[in-house]
Amino acid sequence: MNTQLLKPAKENIEAAAQILRDGGLVGMPTETVYGLAANALDADAVSSIFIAKGRPSDNPLIVHISRIEEIEKYGLVKEFSKTAKKLADAFWPGPLTIIMPKGESVPSVVTGGLDSVAVRLPSHKVARELIKAAGCPLAAPSANLSGSPSPTTAQHVFEDMNGRIPLIIDGGSSEVGLESTVITLCTETPTVLRPGKVTLEELSSVLGNVNLSDAVLEKLKEGEEAASPGMKYRHYAPKAKVYLVKSDDKKFIDFLNSKDNNSTAALCYNSDTEYLNVKSIPLGDKDDYDSQAHNLFSALRTADTLEGIDTVYVRCPKAQGLGMALFNRLIRAAGFEVITLE
Ligand code: AMP
Numbered sequence: 513m514n515t516q517l518l519k520p521a522k523e524n525i526e527a528a529a530q531i532l533r534d535g536g537l538v539g540m541p542t543e544t545v546y547g548l549a550a551n552a553l554d555a556d557a558v559s560s561i562f563i564a565k566g567r568p569s570d571n572p573l574i575v576h577i578s579r580i581e582e583i584e585k586y587g588l589v590k591e592f593s594k595t596a597k598k599l600a601d602a603f604w605p606g607p608l609t610i611i612m613p614k615g616e617s618v619p620s621v622v623t624g625g626l627d628s629v630a631v632r633l634p635s636h637k638v639a640r641e642l643i644k645a646a647g648c649p650l651a652a653p654s655a656n657l658s659g660s661p662s663p664t665t666a667q668h669v670f671e672d673m674n675g676r677i678p679l680i681i682d683g684g685s686s687e688v689g690l691e692s693t694v695i696t697l698c699t700e701t702p703t704v705l706r707p708g709k710v711t712l713e714e715l716s717s718v719l720g721n722v723n724l725s726d727a728v729l730e731k732l733k734e735g736e737e738a739a740s741p742g743m744k745y746r747h748y749a750p751k752a753k754v755y756l757v758k759s760d761d762k763k764f765i766d767f768l769n770s771k772d773n774n775s776t777a778a779l780c781y782n783s784d785t786e787y788l789n790v791k792s793i794p795l796g797d798k799d800d801y802d803s804q805a806h807n808l809f810s811a812l813r814t815a816d817t818l819e820g821i822d823t824v825y826v827r828c829p830k831a832q833g834l835g836m837a838l839f840n841r842l843i844r845a846a847g848f849e850v851i852t853l854e
């Protein structure tokens with residue numbers, strides 16, 4: 513199969529919509545990361561997402577809509593509760609996924625057999641145009657091969673999906689750069705299962721009490737079940753070994769400069785680069801979590817293109833605000849390996 517990369521011109525969106533209606537897959541730009549989309553109401557089409565990505569079938573997908581009314585129109589949920597509506601009014605369109613009790617029209621392959629469903633209304637104009645043109649909700653996980661860093665450009669999708677899908681719509685680089693915040697309303701107190709651009713603090717200001725799942729910041733214990741199945745897999749990782757480094761500026765630089773500069777790279781702040789003797793990939797300014805989030809996955813992919821590099825050391829963000837989402841992705845990319853320099 514040849515994979516086409518097309519700009520979001522009207523005729524190309526229509527071609528993509530036709531592929532989706534026919535049960536095929538399309539690489540779709542969103543403001544979080546690129547998605548691998550299929551008609552969410554077509555179980556066979558959704559099954560082919562898992563095959564294209566090599567994704568474990570118990571890891572459920574997010575259903576994307578273009579207008580809030582589509583939740584009821586397509587029968588996606590059992591009940592669109594007052595709490596859900598409050599969240600939707602505050603954060604949609606945008607990078608928040610809401611988990612609600614599943615409606616009967618959603619095939620169980622979408623939810624990995626769970627009786628809840630994850631729904632999001634993206635803010636990316638092209639994503640919404642595509643959903644509208646397709647005339648159905650779109651199930652879409654990130655469009656990477658399972659385990660690798662999520663794609664934030666159409667080129668990243670092409671690297672992973674070339675030959676596996678017919679079409680990628682190129683909508684530019686994803687502004688946020690990290691996957692959506694996931695909150696479930698199926699627990700007594702609403703619970704964040706995955707942090708993202710919409711922060712715990714922002715959610716609390718709308719809902720009051722909000723819990724944070726243990727799996728966000730810590731490794732699951734042996735035999736412990738993940739509330740969000742995706743949290744149990746190694747994820748977001750390049751081929752090189754990643755370590756998260758907790759330290760001040762000087763210790764980070766001294767530590768890196770004591771390493772072999774042929775095989776070591778640093779994912780660091782802009783201000784670090786002039787002092788480092790090893791290859792460095794700057795993520796952004798120290799306190800600019802927006803640009804660090806925007807650049808993170810691209811930087812992890814770049815690390816794998818550097819000749820001879822087998823180990824990558826990364827600056828450890830503070831797990832607060834958007835920093836919590838960065839920490840959550842990095843700690844998984846690092847397989848929970850953290851080096852603390854005292
Ligand atoms: P991705 O589509 O690759 O961004 O991953 C979607 C994330 O949402 C994964 O971590 C899933 O485990 C999680 N998710 C989706 N649906 C549900 C659900 N019904 N219950 C819990 N977690 C979910």
Ligand code: MG
Nearest residue numbers: 653654662691
């Ligand atoms: Mg993913």
